[in-house]
Amino acid sequence: MSVALACEGLTKRYGHVAALRNVNLSVVPGECVAIFGRNGAGKSTFLQIAGSLIRSFEGRLDIFGQDIRKAELDTRRAVGFVLHDLCLYSDLSVLDNLRFFARLYGVQDPEAQARALLERVELDTRAASTIRELSRGMKQRAAIARALVHDPRLLLLDEPFTGLDEISSQSLATMLRDFANRGGTILMSTHDVERAYPVATRAVILERGVLTYDRPTAEADLAAFRHAYWTVLFTGEPRGAGAAPVAERPRA
Amino acid sequence: MLHTAAAVLWKDLKIEMRTRDAVSAAFVFAILVLVVFNFALGGDTPEMRRLAAGFFWVAFAFSGTLALNRSSAIEKESGAGRALALAPVDAGGVYLGKFFANAIFLIATQLAVLPLFIIFFDVTVEASRIGWLAASFILGAIGFAAPGTLFSVVAANTRMRELMLPLLFIPASVPALIAAVETTSFALGGTHDASFWFKLLLVYDVVFVTASLLVFEYALEE
Numbered sequence: 367m368s369v370a371l372a373c374e375g376l377t378k379r380y381g382h383v384a385a386l387r388n389v390n391l392s393v394v395p396g397e398c399v400a401i402f403g404r405n406g407a408g409k410s411t412f413l414q415i416a417g418s419l420i421r422s423f424e425g426r427l428d429i430f431g432q433d434i435r436k437a438e439l440d441t442r443r444a445v446g447f448v449l450h451d452l453c454l455y456s457d458l459s460v461l462d463n464l465r466f467f468a469r470l471y472g473v474q475d476p477e478a479q480a481r482a483l484l485e486r487v488e489l490d491t492r493a494a495s496t497i498r499e500l501s502r503g504m505k506q507r508a509a510i511a512r513a514l515v516h517d518p519r520l521l522l523l524d525e526p527f528t529g530l531d532e533i534s535s536q537s538l539a540t541m542l543r544d545f546a547n548r549g550g551t552i553l554m555s556t557h558d559v560e561r562a563y564p565v566a567t568r569a570v571i572l573e574r575g576v577l578t579y580d581r582p583t584a585e586a587d588l589a590a591f592r593h594a595y596w597t598v599l600f601t602g603e604p605r606g607a608g609a610a611p612v613a614e615r616p617r618a
Numbered sequence: 619m620l621h622t623a624a625a626v627l628w629k630d631l632k633i634e635m636r637t638r639d640a641v642s643a644a645f646v647f648a649i650l651v652l653v654v655f656n657f658a659l660g661g662d663t664p665e666m667r668r669l670a671a672g673f674f675w676v677a678f679a680f681s682g683t684l685a686l687n688r689s690s691a692i693e694k695e696s697g698a699g700r701a702l703a704l705a706p707v708d709a710g711g712v713y714l715g716k717f718f719a720n721a722i723f724l725i726a727t728q729l730a731v732l733p734l735f736i737i738f739f740d741v742t743v744e745a746s747r748i749g750w751l752a753a754s755f756i757l758g759a760i761g762f763a764a765p766g767t768l769f770s771v772v773a774a775n776t777r778m779r780e781l782m783l784p785l786l787f788i789p790a791s792v793p794a795l796i797a798a799v800e801t802t803s804f805a806l807g808g809t810h811d812a813s814f815w816f817k818l819l820l821v822y823d824v825v826f827v828t829a830s831l832l833v834f835e836y837a838l839e840e
Contacts, residue, residue, distance in 0.1 A: 417704060442706040451697025453704075457633045469625040470705040496636075497696070512701065 368431070370395045370520050370551040371416060375425035378411050378575075385411040387575040388425070393568075395519070398542065398552040400566035400583075402559065402595055408575040409555030410450070413522045416553065417447040429520060443471065446518035450525050452509045454497045460484065460508050461493040464515055471516035483511040487541060503534030510541060521545055523554035527561045539565045559595055563588050571598050619711040626702075626715025633692055634723060640688040644681035644727040649734055651677035656738045670739040671803035675758070675795055678728065682762050683784050685723050689716060690770035690779065699774075699838075709835035717767045717827065724759040747805045750812065754801035757819045761794030764826035771837045794822045 369392055376389040386408045393399050401409045414420045415427060418438055427434050429441040447453075454463045461480055468476035484490040487507040489500075497505060506526065513521060523542075527535055542565050546552055556562040563569060563583060569591060571579035578598050586594065634640055655673045659666050693699030702712060735741070743751055769787035773779045797819040804812030 419700065419704065439706040442704060445704075447701075447704055449697055449700060451700065453697045453701035455629065455633060455692065455698045456695055457637050457692070458629065462629075462632060466625060466629045467701065467705065469628075470622060470702070470707055472621070 368395060369393065369428070370397070371427070371429055371553065373416075373425060373427040376412070376415065376427055377424040378408070378415060378420065378422075379424075384575050386415075386423070386572075389572075389575070389577050391570065391577065391580070393551060393553060395551050396546060396549060397568055398546050398566045399554070399568045399570055400562040401553065401555045401570045401572055402557060402562070402579075403555070403572035404557060404599055407572040409572055410524050412572065413447070413524050413553065413555050416520075417445055417522050418442055419447075443516065444519050446513035446516070446521045448506075448509050448513045448521070448523040448526055450528070452497065452505050454505070454508055454512055456498045457496055459494050459496055460489055460500070460511075463497065463508065464511055467512050468515045473516055479515060483514055486514075486544075487511045488537070502529050503531065503537065506530060506534065506538065507541070510538070514545070518550070520551045520553065523552065525556055525558075526554055527556060527558045535561050559588070559592055563591055571595060573598050619708045619714065622707040622711025623714035623718065626712050627718045630689065630692070630716060630719035631722070634719070640685040640723045641726050641730070643688065644685040644723070645730045647684055648677040648681035648727060648731045651680055652731070652735060652738050666739055667741055667806075668803075670735070670741050671799050671806055671808075673739065674731075674735055674802060675799045677731070678724075678758070679762070679788065679791070679795060681727060681731075682724050682759075682766065683788070685727065686720060686763075686766040686770040686787075687773075687780055687783055689720050689723070689767070690774035690783075693771070694774050694779075703838055709838050710831045712838070713767060713831055713834035716771075717763055717830070720763040720767050720770075721759050724763055725755060728755045728759060741806045743805060744807065747807070750801060750805035750816075753816060754798050754805055754819070757816075757823055758794060758798030758802070760823045761798065761819055761826065762791055764823060764830055765790045768830040768834060768837055771834070790826075794819060794826075797822065 371391070371393040373389055373391050376386055377384060378386040389412065401412065403409045411420065415423050416429070418434055418441060421435070430444055432441055434441045458466070461484065464480035464483060465476045468479050473479045481490070484493050487510060489504060489507055489511065492500060492504060497508060500508060526538060530538060539561070542552055554562060566583050568582050569579065570577060579594060652673060693702065765787045770783055773782035773786055776782045797815040800815035801812045801819060804810060
């Protein structure tokens, strides 16, 4: 089976502090993996390494079979990244932002692609508005459109539900399911269990840089996972929902 | 690389046309500096006309720094520069796009300031020397934008970017500023031969554009 993302022994240190410690993870195409963990657990660091924003780390990380250190440009083409910041130019219109990034990624018809995406994220009526003029939920949808502008196969999202109201969260969840249904792979970091867990097909918990929980969401309902999550947060050990230590479980 | 440069140039021009932040701030600041010099040195004197080129470039150096700071600030706002860093593009293309945009903003500022400069300092440009004036403006702006674009990105990743930019790049641009002052001075009726300064400015521009192009990738890394 092909693998969208695979890492072995992934370790990242900031001075004497280890943000990630010997993380091993394998994600197959079509999976939607939610990485849970408290602030500073290493979630964003993991995504930034996968997105090539952090180049210095120990271990190995492959995107669609290619080592990101050896095939940086190819892996960047395969990845769309929604960072915690919007990563859009506030004084450009939504359409101009998308056109600009489409041109950077060498999209054949930037105009058509930008307009198609605006329709997909339901921002076609606000194409001419600057990012500054949009609501928080609309900005987040524009950020997702920016990340999808080059048709990536792997979508990375850093805290995508932050600051969104219920309706915007539902809209985001629908967009993520739509992306996964088209064969895309999703990896998102979050501490919003209520919103992210129902969207995910697999849940992972990072605690102080260590992978302490890794199970398909179908194996534990929301209440059971919530219990396991809180147990990890308070004890650092996986409990509840029948969670076994990560190393003992078979992989997909 | 040129494809990326064209996209970045288009983006920066579009933002500037919408906001007019860089050119208008630089224009107002340059005019203020020229007004202060004009009043401090007292109107229409031969001495002031002799020093006019120097005043022009001092005003330009300060105001140009504002424009360059704005250029790097738009990449920091909302983390847009990180999305640029994520794209599978040559960093040299990003540098060229931003460099051309900055050079255009600086030349636009010079052209906007020029009429008031001529009035304040009562200078005249002979028809035979208009080419020298244009060359000094264009090559001076390039000499300012080449290291300025590189250092504005370096400074943007520091804690005190507004302070760091002039500290980093004005010392580096001193040769270009001196050569630009001498060339402009000749264009405004100076009697000395400016060909040496013109050649120095040209060499400075080629060296700094090339060097900045080569190291820009490292400047983009946070």
